[in-house]
Amino acid sequence: EAQVTQNPRYLITVTGKKLTVTCSQNMNHEYMSWYRQDPGLGLRQIYYSMNVEVTDKGDVPEGYKVSRKEKRNFPLILESPSPNQTSLYFCASSSLSSNQPQHFGDGTRLSIL
Amino acid sequence: DQQVKQNSPSLSVQEGRISILNCDYTNSMFDYFLWYKKYPAEGPTFLISISSIKDKNEDGRFTVFLNKSAKHLSLHIVPSQPGDSAVYFCAASVLNTNAGKSTFGDGTTLTVKP
Numbered sequence: 001e002a003q004v005t006q007n008p009r010y011l012i013t014v015t016g017k018k019l020t021v022t023c024s025q026n027m028n029h030e031y032m033s034w035y036r037q038d039p040g041l042g043l044r045q046i047y048y049s050m051n052v053e054v055t056d057k058g059d060v061p062e063g064y065k066v067s068r069k070e071k072r073n074f075p076l077i078l079e080s081p082s083p084n085q086t087s088l089y090f091c092a093s094s095s096l097s098s099n100q101p102q103h104f105g106d107g108t109r110l111s112i113l
Numbered sequence: 114d115q116q117v118k119q120n121s122p123s124l125s126v127q128e129g130r131i132s133i134l135n136c137d138y139t140n141s142m143f144d145y146f147l148w149y150k151k152y153p154a155e156g157p158t159f160l161i162s163i164s165s166i167k168d169k170n171e172d173g174r175f176t177v178f179l180n181k182s183a184k185h186l187s188l189h190i191v192p193s194q195p196g197d198s199a200v201y202f203c204a205a206s207v208l209n210t211n212a213g214k215s216t217f218g219d220g221t222t223l224t225v226k227p
Contacts (some may be wrong), residue, residue, distance in 0.1 A: 042202065103159075
């Protein structure tokens with residue numbers, strides 16, 4: 001089954017404690033992306049990657065890091081989380097062929113106390 | 114500046130009637146538009162799309178209309194069913210540049226009442 005898998009689904013942690021949210025896709029997609037969803041602000045892109053070792057900033061990259069060492073994985077790293085990073089996070093992937101929609105994971109709800 | 118706007122946060126319709134969800138955009142470079150549907154505790158899933166070379170695209174009960182001069186698109190669901198109750202996101206992108214990168218609206222929560 002084609003899917004994007006995020007882990008963990010839920011996490012409550014404290015300010016400053018480094019955390020990583022993993023994302024893996026099994027569709028051999030070149031493009032992967034991270035979004036955060038906040039009330040009234042829709043889905044905002046954090047970082048994206050066009051292929052292995054190619055990453056770039058989205059609209060709200062501050063406080064986040066990513067890596068793309070393998071095609072299937074695109075972890076989101078919060079080196080020093082702060083309460084304003086409390087949000088619902090989605091990973092997505094797509095083919096770079098024209099007009100291909102994104103496939104989303106089921107989301108990770110992060111609470112930073 | 115928000116480039117894709119869904120001005121109605123919520124919409125409630127009766128089962129069997131038409132649901133119309135609206136989306137406006139400001140960037141004239143956008144030439145490909147998508148609608149995604151999101152149920153609680155799940156990620157968004159692709160619903161339907163339209164290229165700027167068309168003004169209408171239909172898929173079963175779902176039709177998307179594009180008015181380029183007004184920079185406006187709408188999603189029509191006919192007839193609406195209770196299972197259509199979800200959050201609908203409009204997204205826009207520029208083809209042949211950063212393929213896959215879309216700008217999303219805030220979403221409209223549709224409730225279809227039995």
